[in-house]
Amino acid sequence: MRKPIIAGNWKMNNTIAAGTQLIKDLAPLVKENNKVDIVVCPTYTALAAVAEAAKGTNVHVGAQNVHWAKNGAFTGEISTDMLKEIGVEYVIIGHSERREYFGETDEGVNKRSKAALAAGLTPIICCGETLKTREAGTTNSFVKGQIEAALNEMTTNDVAKVVIAYEPIWAIGTGKTATFEQAEEVCAVIRKTVAAKFDQATADKVRIQYGGSVKPNTIDGLMQKPNVDGALVGGASLKAPDFARIVNFN
Numbered sequence: 001m002r003k004p005i006i007a008g009n010w011k012m013n014n015t016i017a018a019g020t021q022l023i024k025d026l027a028p029l030v031k032e033n034n035k036v037d038i039v040v041c042p043t044y045t046a047l048a049a050v051a052e053a054a055k056g057t058n059v060h061v062g063a064q065n066v067h068w069a070k071n072g073a074f075t076g077e078i079s080t081d082m083l084k085e086i087g088v089e090y091v092i093i094g095h096s097e098r099r100e101y102f103g104e105t106d107e108g109v110n111k112r113s114k115a116a117l118a119a120g121l122t123p124i125i126c127c128g129e130t131l132k133t134r135e136a137g138t139t140n141s142f143v144k145g146q147i148e149a150a151l152n153e154m155t156t157n158d159v160a161k162v163v164i165a166y167e168p169i170w171a172i173g174t175g176k177t178a179t180f181e182q183a184e185e186v187c188a189v190i191r192k193t194v195a196a197k198f199d200q201a202t203a204d205k206v207r208i209q210y211g212g213s214v215k216p217n218t219i220d221g222l223m224q225k226p227n228v229d230g231a232l233v234g235g236a237s238l239k240a241p242d243f244a245r246i247v248n249f250n
C-alpha cells in the first residue's frame with residue numbers, strides 16, 4: 001500500500017515572513033491527517049525558517065532543486081549537505097520550469113536525483129510533455145524516455161524511494177487540468193516504465209504524483225485513480241485553506 005504524498009511547490013513565492021505564517025496557518029488544518037505525507041517546498045532563502053516553523057508538526061520540508069556535487073566552485077548552487085543541515089527531507093528535481101528556463105537536462109536530473117538519494121533526501125522527479133508533444137500523440141513515449149533517463153543507473157533500492165511527479169506542461173498554472181483519465185494513463189505508463197527497467201515490485205513502491213492546476217475541487221477525483229499517489233501543487237499551495245483541503249482529500 002503506497003502512502004499518498006502531497007507536496008506544495010511554492011516556486012518563487014513567499015518571503016520568510018509569509019512562508020512561516022503559511023505554516024502557522026496550515027499546520028492546525030492538517031494536524032489530524034496521518035494518512036498523507038505532507039510537504040512544502042519554499043525558496044532557498046525561506047527554507048531554514050520554514051523548516052524551523054514546521055518542527056513538531058506533520059508538515060515536512062523540501063527544496064526546489066539541489067546540485068549533484070558535494071561542494072565546490074558552482075556559483076549559485078546548493079548541495080545536499082546544506083539542505084540536510086537545516087532539516088530538509090525532500091527535493092524537487094527537473095521541474096519543467098528548470099528545464100525550460102534554466103537549461104536543465106535529463107542527464108542533470110539523473111545526477112541530481114542520485115546525489116539526493118545518496119544523501120538520504122527523497123527526490124521528487126518531475127516529468128511531463130508540452131502541448132505540442134500531446135497534440136502529436138507522442139506523450140507516452142516522451143515521458144517514458146524522461147523516466148528512463150532520470151532513473152538511469154539507480155539501484156532498485158533507491159528507485160523504490162523515489163517520488164515521480166507527472167506534470168503536463170500545458171496544465172501548469174493554466175487552470176487547465178488534465179482529465180483524471182489523462183493523468184491516470186500517463187501515471188500508469190510511468191509505473192510500467194519503472195517495472196520494465198527494474199521490476200514490478202519496485203514499480204509498485206514508487207509514488208507517482210500528478211501536478212498541473214490541482215485545486216480543492218479536482219483532488220478527490222484524481223486520488224481515486226489507482227496509479228495516482230498524490231499531487232504536486234503550485235498555485236493552490238500558497239493558500240493554507242486550499243492546500244489543507246487538497247491534503248485532506250476525500
Ligand SMILES: O=C[C@H](O)COP(=O)(O)O
Pocket residue numbers: 009095167171172173174175211212213214232233234235236
Ligand atoms: O510544481 C507544481 C506545478 O508546476 C503545478 O503548478 P500549478 O498547480 O500552479 O499549476
